[in-house]
Amino acid sequence: xxxxxxLAICCIxxxxxxxxxxxxxxxxxxxxxxxxxxxxxxxxGSKTSWNGGGKRLPSYINxxxxxxxxxxxxxxxxxxxxxxxxxxxxxxxxPATLGEPSVVWNASGGSGSSGVEPIRTxxxxxxxxxxxxxxxxxxxxxxxxxxxxxxxxxxxxxxANISKGSITRTSGLSMIVSVSEKPNTRGQDHVCDVExxxxxxxxxxxxxxxxxxxxxxxxxxxxxxxxPSMSHYFFMGSVNDVSRVEVRTRPYQWITFKDVRMNxx
Numbered sequence: 001x002x003x004x005x006x007l008a009i010c011c012i013x014x015x016x017x018x019x020x021x022x023x024x025x026x027x028x029x030x031x032x033x034x035x036x037x038x039x040x041x042x043x044x045g046s047k048t049s050w051n052g053g054g055k056r057l058p059s060y061i062n063x064x065x066x067x068x069x070x071x072x073x074x075x076x077x078x079x080x081x082x083x084x085x086x087x088x089x090x091x092x093x094x095p096a097t098l099g100e101p102s103v104v105w106n107a108s109g110g111s112g113s114s115g116v117e118p119i120r121t122x123x124x125x126x127x128x129x130x131x132x133x134x135x136x137x138x139x140x141x142x143x144x145x146x147x148x149x150x151x152x153x154x155x156x157x158x159x160a161n162i163s164k165g166s167i168t169r170t171s172g173l174s175m176i177v178s179v180s181e182k183p184n185t186r187g188q189d190h191v192c193d194v195e196x197x198x199x200x201x202x203x204x205x206x207x208x209x210x211x212x213x214x215x216x217x218x219x220x221x222x223x224x225x226x227x228p229s230m231s232h233y234f235f236m237g238s239v240n241d242v243s244r245v246e247v248r249t250r251p252y253q254w255i256t257f258k259d260v261r262m263n264x265x
Contacts, residue, residue, distance in 0.1 A: 026051070030253050034096035034151040039129060041261065042088040049090075050264040085138055087262060090131040092119075095151035102206035103130040104252060106146040142259045148252035150206035158247040165239030175247045177230065179211075181239045191222045192235040194245050198226050205249040209233040213241045 027037035040049040047070075050056050075082075093116070095101040100116050120126040136143055158172035162179050170176060177195045194209050211219045211233075219241065222234035235242070 028255050030096065030149060030151065030255075032096035032152045032253070034101065034149070035094045036147070036149050036255060037092050038257070038260075039090040039092040040088075042090065043083055046083075048264065050261070056264055086133060086135045088131055088133050089145065089260075090129055091147065093128045093130060093149065093151065095128065097151060097153055098124045101128055101130075101149055101151035102208070102250070102252070103150075104148040104206070105132045105134075106148070106254075136262065140262050142261055145257045145260055146254060147257070148254045150250045150252045152250050154208060154248035154250050156246050156248050159244060161244050162239070162242045165242075172247070176245055179239055179242060179245060182234075192219070192237055192239055192242055194233045194235070195230055196233070196247060198229055198231045205251050208248045208250075210246045210248065211235040211242050212244050212246075213237065214243050216243065 027035055029035050038051065040051065042049040047066075048056075091103070093101045093103070100118070103116055116128045116130045118126040118128055134145070156172070158170065158175040160167045160170040160176040160179075162168065165179055165181065167176065167179065175196045177197065178193075180193045180195070182191055182193050192211060194211060196209065209224075213219050219235040219237050222236050224231065224233045226232075
């Protein structure tokens with residue numbers, strides 16, 4: 001599903017770059033009832049952020065954005081010339097349901113899934129921020145940007161019972177290929193690796209893999225990695241801790257932001 005509107009967001013070298021700036025719409029309501037709005041366009045080289053219309057942000061900008069700028073400022077090769085062609089877009093999301101929304105970006109130099117961070121850590125009703133690094137042609141004044149957001153309820157499409165690392169019973173699609181254990185460098189002895197086919201990850205749907213421990217509590221994620229044929233989802237703990245694994249999906253709603261300002265006024 002796609003919603004078009006006129007806005008001001010960061011640059012990405014896709015259609016619409018360099019067109020005159022139009023009145024900006026900075027907040028969208030999804031069909032689920034959740035909302036998505038532009039939080040900031042940022043230039044980490046100068047640690048400067050502004051809103052979609054090119055105006056400087058007030059001093060009370062979320063500390064999350066400031067921390068994000070610090071992280072990107074330290075990227076290898078992120079010199080002054082690098083930031084002449086790159087900006088960071090940050091969106092603020094208020095999901096329709098409790099829990100973290102899913103965000104995917106569609107932009108030259110800025111495609112792929114986005115990390116989503118709660119504004120208030122530990123608060124299940126917190127809004128979230130999603131940031132993405134995007135590039136654009138030198139001299140671009142404004143650009144268009146597409147983003148897909150999924151914030152509705154998850155649908156379980158596959159699940160497997162696990163006993164000592166072996167899959168004992170499955171239901172739904174044959175998506176869960178293996179559950180194994182790997183050495184971990186993040187302060188614990190091991191991480192559990194759940195492997196599923198990459199082809200099952202569709203850009204029309206968000207996909208989530210959840211591993212449950214022996215007490216039926218979700219295990220803490222240790223990240224994920226996607227290859228050309230197989231994707232891996234990691235969880236803190238050993239294979240003996242896992243009782244079952246679920247693969248869940250929910251649809252993305254695509255939104256088009258237009259005429260996003262690349263520089264502050």
